[in-house]
Amino acid sequence: MYSLSRKLFLLSIVLFLGLGSFCQQKAGVQPYPKIVGYASVVHPIVSIDKNKTTFNFTNSYTVGFPFGLNLLKSDRYGFSFELVPFIKAENGTSRVYNFLFHPGLMCRYKNGFTIISRVALETGGRYGFTENFSKVFFKKDNVSYFVAMPLLLRFGNNLPPSVGTALQIGISF
Numbered sequence: 450m451y452s453l454s455r456k457l458f459l460l461s462i463v464l465f466l467g468l469g470s471f472c473q474q475k476a477g478v479q480p481y482p483k484i485v486g487y488a489s490v491v492h493p494i495v496s497i498d499k500n501k502t503t504f505n506f507t508n509s510y511t512v513g514f515p516f517g518l519n520l521l522k523s524d525r526y527g528f529s530f531e532l533v534p535f536i537k538a539e540n541g542t543s544r545v546y547n548f549l550f551h552p553g554l555m556c557r558y559k560n561g562f563t564i565i566s567r568v569a570l571e572t573g574g575r576y577g578f579t580e581n582f583s584k585v586f587f588k589k590d591n592v593s594y595f596v597a598m599p600l601l602l603r604f605g606n607n608l609p610p611s612v613g614t615a616l617q618i619g620i621s622f
Contacts, residue, residue, distance in 0.1 A: 483521045489619020491515055491533065491599065496613035509539030511546075515617065519555060527555040529565050547573040553581070561585030561595075574606030583617070593621045 491513040496503045505511055517531035531551035536543055553567030565581040583597035597617040604610050 481521060481523050485519045485521060485621050486517070487519065487595075487619050487621035488516045489514070489595075489597075489617050491615050491617040493613060493615045496601070496611050498609040498611040500609060509537055511535055511537045513549070513615075515551070515619070517551075519621070521555075521557075525557050527557065529553045529555050529567070531567070547571055551579065553579070561588070561593075569601070569603065571603075575603045575608070576605050577601065577603040577610075581617075585621075591622060595619055595621060 493505045493511050493513070495505070513533045513535040515531050515533040517529060519527050519529045521527040529552065531549075531553070533549040533551055534545055535547040535549065537546040548571070550570040551567045553565045555563055555565045557563045561584050563581075563583045563585075565579075565583070567579040567581060569575070569577045569579050579599050579601050581597050581599045583595050585593045585595045587594040595618075597619070599615045599617060601613040601615070602610070603613070
């Protein structure tokens with residue numbers, strides 16, 4: 450009645466459809482790896498070295514616009530790739546004065562807390578590390594709003610080592 454090839458074909462369809470139901474993600478479980486983009490604004494607050502303490506707004510105003518991608522490997526870990534152009538306004542003019550390449554490893558915790566340990570490579574000749582402490586404060590289905598406090602350690606360019614901090618506010622999608 451049915452040829453062997455037709456029976457095998459029907460059996461393979463039944464198995465394919467049946468096995469497919471076992472491969473479905475559970476409701477509410479995120480598949481990994483997952484890529485998340487973000488954009489933000491960062492306002493440096495203070496930079497301290499052995500010679501001086503420099504506050505933003507003292508003689509100039511500096512603002513950065515971090516944007517990047519986070520590759521989330523699980524609920525706990527990921528890799529972040531960030532680029533930050535900085536604009537400096539002083540004496541009635543403004544210019545892009547620095548560009549920061551800022552990759553890092555993410556450790557994600559409960560309640561929206563994340564710590565990102567970044568390497569900092571600046572076109573202005575400085576390099577170093579940044580520890581970024583962030584918290585998601587409002588989350589919707591496809592978007593999250595966060596606030597972060599980066600702690601900076603910089604070296605190079607014939608300047609003394611410096612430490613600093615900033616305030617970052619952003620949106621991830």
